[in-house]
Amino acid sequence: MSGGDMAEIALSGTQSVRKTVIETPYGVVAAQNGLAARAGAEVLAAGGDAVDAAVATSFAIGVVEPWMSGPTAGGAMMLWRAEEGRAYALNHGMKSPAALDPADYPLSGAGKAGDLFPWEQVVDDRNVFGATAVAIPGTVDGLGQVHAKFGKMPWADLLAPAIRHAREGLLVDWYAALIIASSTRALAVDPDAAALFLEDGQWPTISGWTALAEKRLDQSRMAATLEQIARNGARELYDGEVGAAMVADMRAKGSVMSRDDLVAYRAELMEALSFDYRDARLHAVPGLTAGPTFKTTFEALAQSRFGDAPDADTYLAYADALKAAYEKRLSTMGDENESPETPACTTHFSVVDRKGNMVAQTQTLLSIFGSRVVSPSTGLLMNNGLMWFDPVQGRPNSLGPSKRCLMNVCPVIGEKGQTRIAFGASGGRKIVSAVSQMSSFALDFDMGVEDVFHQPRIDSSGGAFIVADDKLPSAVIDALATRHEVHRTRRTVFPYAFACPAGVMRRGELNSGCTEIMSPWGDAISEADIQDTQKP
Template sequence: MSLNLSRSMQIRKTVIETEHGVVAAQHRLAAVAGAEVLAAGGDAVDAAVATSFVIGVLEPWMSGPAGGGATMLWRADKGRALALNHGMRAPAALDPADYPLSGQGAASDLFPWEHVVDDRNVQGATAIAVPGVVDGLGQAHARFGRMPWAELLSPAIDHAKRGMLVDWFASLVIASCTRQLADDSDAAALFLEDGQWPMISGWTALADKRLDQSRMADSLDQIARHGARTLYDGDLGAAMAADVQAKGGSLSVDDLRAYRAEFHDPLAFDYRDVRFHVVPGLTAGPTFRDAFAGLETVSMGDAPGPDSYAAMADALKTAYARRLEGMGDTGESPQAPGCTTHFSVVDRQGNMVAQTQTLLSIFGSRVVSPSTGFLMNNGIMWFDPVQGRPNSLGPGKRCLMNVCPVIGEQGDRRFAFGASGGRKILGAVAQLSSFVTDFGMDLDRAFHQPRIDVSGDTLIADDSLSTDVLDRLRQNQPVAETRRTIFPYAFACPAGVMRRGNRNSGCTEIMSPWGDAISEDMTKER
């Protein structure tokens, strides 16, 4: 399913520039929630907490409290970056023998692992890993937050009480996964109408049709009142684990109690006159570093052109190859729909947050925990079901993620970037970072600049690139031209903020119908 646009149509996003704090997120109302926190005097971390929980309500197929991810933080008063890994883990009781290979070729979702019987690693309760994002948010808030935790969850609770509005885009996304959602009675009850995707009204008006997220609202209220660890140590976590086990999964109370997100020193490296900070370990951060190592000795020119695009393609392909060999991630279907979400925050003091969070696949495991109202992840799909490999499925193992939040410093400019889109994430974040640092672009130019994607066997190129660029790219690999579309995304879906001096700006993917950047002063106009 794809929405193709006329070649004569141009879509642009307005980039704001202000002395106030800015939140850029894949859903405007989530960005508004974060910006309102900044307007109330909150830190960038406070805004990130509010944004994260709201986007889990309003974009539930991408992320939520039952997901995981990673975060890069910049602390302006200390002049330093910190990495926070809140990725998922395999349950301790998981048995690889419960995921037998079918011998029927490749798996049915994002990664071309060998197919497992009944897609047990892809869909259903057996695909659920230990979630991490709520503990990560709790730890970040305990360390840097200025506003009360409960106050930061209030916007998400309010949105969940009202229920997410099912507009044309929500209907489209739900329709793309109707068959899988119908397999779980609780997911079907939440997202479908009589087993079918929910319809909006006619061409001239939208009915105020909303999901019933009242159970999720109650669970968020418990997290607000009792703190982040109630999802791990309290009755809420116990209920969620019981739901998963009742549906055949192995997530346990002990798994939740043992889980801890972890702060790390970032993987920091220099590129020309730039200092980059990324999340180390089982993320795309090390691969991001490898890509820029491949560009270090290349002359990029004064503006993006045939040679610079070719150099980026070569650097990304080399970095991907190293990742596949050493980290065990064997790729991803370029036809898979986009998943995951990213938002970036900068406050008036210059503190920054770049957070990527995910359920992994679109709608995760397509399983809803009835006691909590949370859509559950399918993090087990990150593992290779074939044993004896670097990323083979096993009990208690950390999941290998494609997320790539980054903080960059260059002169008087600092930026926080990231994206959603599975294995497409790395290429998008690397290119945006190059546009800004190699060619001096602001966010407006960088986010509207055509991109390429080399995460599959065929290079995917924006068909608005010049003939010279396309011809140069074809010298080294097969190239398919495509346009940026609304759904599915041919490229990743980035969001970013930038600070230059005391001026802040923000932008999101230009094709995202919900994405927007909101400054705290804009909330006073509402």
């Protein structure tokens, strides 16, 4: 049956939003923040590899989207090495401290928690807010490993754009102010978070209507930290002074994180989860990610017959396959439902260089602003990765010491003939729905990246109903309603009812990229754009 529309949204019924895509022989970086995409494109223009560009983009996006990710984040990466014709997977997800005691996270008996996951609520939300929610970060070690194996440019050069942006401080435009305002109460609890993001306990003044009136965050402490990591390498966050300072800050605020936890941490570079789908081949990250759920979805889709364009039967096949895949995930991996009202704090970017090397990376603090705690010595906003664990013991994903977190991230590489894609998204459990459909659009229907990103999608992520883009034809909605409860809604700037993707495509010798069409910051930047701006 159809559940009708979701919450009424006061938006223009005649407004149309599109993003322009250009094919180019040059490398392309697509990221949820254009400044970060430009940082990666600058590296490509300087002769860097796709991995070099990914390192630069990852650090830069942690500065210009501090509430989404950063050096204290964790996530996963897919790599395609063109000369080898081989896919690699990297899991640099977070990990729980060795001294963690589940008894320190007693259930309150007050019902469900109020953030991303409706776990049983823990006393004082110790697994959601504050230093007691912080997990061991993984992104920087992962970046260091892939740079050592594949990178061409010096490590310090790759961090230079991030350091420059941190020295300047994040410009608080209307979108930044909106994001900060959405979490003001939580940020005000930690004095260091309040000092960084708020003004007198309130959200910061928005930069004015003219370019002459600017408000910027003071990220100088973060800049100094990044300079140390640039000088001393990725392991500075784990074995060096930065790591020691971060641990001391977190222990002073109640964490049981130790130096030994950081010293022992290693990201895992592994064989990709690769499988055939019709006349295509797909590669995802195995293990405690959404990669296995992505594979299960395509195993089901392989049983369906598709026409020349997505139609009602196509979307019904998507809904059925995704629902079955999530039922399997919930029963075997222990990842419970997320609250659809709470935004996940995740970002994604994809890179393709001139030689056809590709990277798709998703990184996250988990909740928006993570634990809402800042390490004052380092200027880093900390994750709340411990919330990924179920606080009830005896389940597949129960909270415990020295455990890797179960993530919903799903960066993928796909190949079919002369076409390759590197897709991913932010959006918690909405990610697999988006990445699966977009991969199918490209591989089943031979869509270019512009058509892929503008094609309406559904979201079926294990909940009680299907969420459908109201731009879908009525025939599609009616077909979905024969087997599912359907709620229609629109793609908006904030909040996102669907995942927020970014991706690149290579067809023959031409590259292209695009980001979520409703994202005001997302952009795809070519190294040719950099070269053009550098001309006299």
